[in-house]
Amino acid sequence: MKPSQHSLLEAAASPGAQPDRSALASDSVTDIQAARAAGAGNIGFANKPGEKEALTAVGASAVATGMQFIGRSFTAT
Known part of the structure; x- marks a missing residue:
């Protein structure tokens, strides 16, 4: 996934799923970038x-x- 949004777009292509109604939580900068590129919501998890x-x-x-x-x-979100 990092930093490609392909995996997020694949998940969002599931029946009834929509990127703009989805969100990803991650401690990775590249995951947040991928979520934004896919048009999904995102929550950073700052554990360090x-x-x-x-x-x-x-x-x-x-x-x-x-x-x-x-x-x-x-x-x-």
Whole structure:
């Protein structure tokens, strides 16, 4: 997948799925870039020092700093 959006577009091609109604959570800058390129929502998971800044810099829609915040971020995105 990294940084190609092909896998995300394949998943979004499933019956009833739409990229603009999908989201990906990841701690990888390239995953966030791929989600954005596919037109999907995205949530950065900053679990290491410096990741929050890096994920924000590439345009993550939201950045969670703990797993307990991932669900809340999906709801807000």
